[in-house]
Amino acid sequence: MNNLLRAAVIGIGNMGSAHAHCIYSGSISGMRLTAVCDLRPERLAWAKQELPGILTFSDYHRLLASGETDAVIISVPHPLHSVIAMEALNAGLHVLSEKPLDIRLSLARKAVETGRNSGKIFAVMLNQRTNPIFQRARELISCGHLGEIKRSVWIITNWYRTQHYYDSGDWRATWKGEGGGVLLNQAPHNLDLWQWICGMPVEITACCDMAHYHHVEVEDDATLLTRYANGATGCFITSTGEYPGTNRLEISGTKGKIVLEDGKLKSWLLKEDEQVVRFSSGQSSPDIPLDYSEWKPDAEPSAHAGILQNFTDAILNGAVLLSPAEDGLNELALSNAAYLSAWQGSIPVKFPMDEKQFDRLLDERQATSRGPLIPTVSNHEIDGKYSDRWQVKW
């Protein structure tokens, strides 16, 4: 491998055009944009105009076989992520896929296996992992400062969207075209961070309300209850229909509590483990001494560019991947399991979940879905810039 990684972006719509622009502008050290690929002629025309000197492809198979790239960034509709990733990995290319890895855990798992066998780097765009506030929360827990986790509650309801948003593409919010609603499109970042910080649960029970606020096929409101191996409980609440929403993550442990809110990490760290006090105190409801502090990151998260850089560094210099594709299986398992629970009357679903049953139930929904697999209508203008709405909102 030489010291310049040749990269191509497959799908240059809203996000893909921004990735292409970012790489093309030289923002990613060691990565050079050589090609883009899209089905839509107007987007390729945009690329020729905005990204002079870059090869354009309308067929991704031809791009993969062209020898013009070492790595691909996949930014196509979700149901095509894993299929294209597998082809690219089998063609000997490194792959960075947009989130989610796929809409089906079964297919994403195959893609991850393909990646493992290929020896290539396979990452997923979980860009909120670059946020120092979530990194610090994770560290507090992994280093034991919070003790054993008792409960986590994430109210993440500030993903507000209008009907105009859903009408902006005919694939949107359909089982066939997009494969899910708020859990699959807006909240994957939060589902990922939740499990990244608190670990994966052993069981999930979910209420997913379809078309609760909007004229859509999929869920735009969801509440997940989770149970962890140590008996801890979790609650995850999200919607695209509340305004102003909330973004508040609370994690309670045997040694205190943290709350991530308003861009701050607030921590209450006990001077003595609560479990000791619980069984030794002679008072009914004692005050346990604690240290309270608030912490706010100095720097902005590096976001998408940070993930692109880390992906490049992993390939060129062996850096540890911040968001390996394998990790993307976890957040997808959470949303797939939530659907499986909700579709069967909010029954508890244990992990590992029945992926075949999920695929059958999704097949049923896709069979009557009005959405096209490949978008035929898209009103989103491409501007090649990272939009504010992809950043963490508090």
Add this chain to the structure above:
Amino acid sequence: MNNLLRAAVIGIGNMGSAHAHCIYSGSISGMRLTAVCDLRPERLAWAKQELPGILTFSDYHRLLASGETDAVIISVPHPLHSVIAMEALNAGLHVLSEKPLDIRLSLARKAVETGRNSGKIFAVMLNQRTNPIFQRARELISCGHLGEIKRSVWIITNWYRTQHYYDSGDWRATWKGEGGGVLLNQAPHNLDLWQWICGMPVEITACCDMAHYHHVEVEDDATLLTRYANGATGCFITSTGEYPGTNRLEISGTKGKIVLEDGKLKSWLLKEDEQVVRFSSGQSSPDIPLDYSEWKPDAEPSAHAGILQNFTDAILNGAVLLSPAEDGLNELALSNAAYLSAWQGSIPVKFPMDEKQFDRLLDERQATSRGPLIPTVSNHEIDGKYSDRWQVKW
């Protein structure tokens, strides 16, 4: 009715002694303490010492028949509340019962019917209703300032208790002696305020973890998911095992959001109904103009004394009851339904719930309960003062 109401307190343990002391000291205008009743000689000795001139009874039947009182305040173990209330009402007395009205909705309902037929005043000690912050939240919603409710989430996990607390009486935290755990003992205030502010749900699904943190029979951790007639959802999370806990109620509506936290009511009131924006905006994720404000009550809530005064005023002057016994049925319905859901594997339970099924399942638990119906061990000192821990904690 003359202008001085003669009152007696039945059960002068922890709370009852405080009620007796409060009335005796003349704090309740129009109410005079004439008698107390308790099974335990040491408590009656305390009363003779601390409340000179007051009659003492060891048998409540004799008190009810004595002609020495117009009203009784019932502060005995929960499973005896409704039984004694019915006898008192049938004896022609007004009744103020400690919360919960009973441990069984079926029995509490009979007591409320008895009250209705008696023509007497029957109230329940839902003292947190006197808190101006909850009154204001209720008013904001009932006056339509928040529009139609979409969701409510109450994290009320600051009811921390040690094992010492549970060991302080042998009836505590047993199915027979106390009849339930955190939902029946600590959180009834919050369950009541929740339904008082947001209305009653049509369905409830609950996880109630028995002996999760303590050596007890009953639940010390609970999560309730509720569904309302308009499709709104609710979530209620409580425990006695987290430190420091949280007391945060968030209610989201079509016209904004309120959050009750840190003793403040924060409100975000939209200048335009979100539903209008949702279907008319040409933006995907618009900023909707709103007014933000914070409000903190000037005065302390009148708490128990406020309920005693209101009870007195209702009897003497026809004042509207702030906490009629009938209202106490609602919070009890919530906790009974939560148990019914949890005991059957967290299945959804619709209202009106199957009270007979609940009674059967509670009977099973009581049959093997180690708790006595009447306390035989009680380490709580009686001091006749309202303890801080009965006030709202933030």
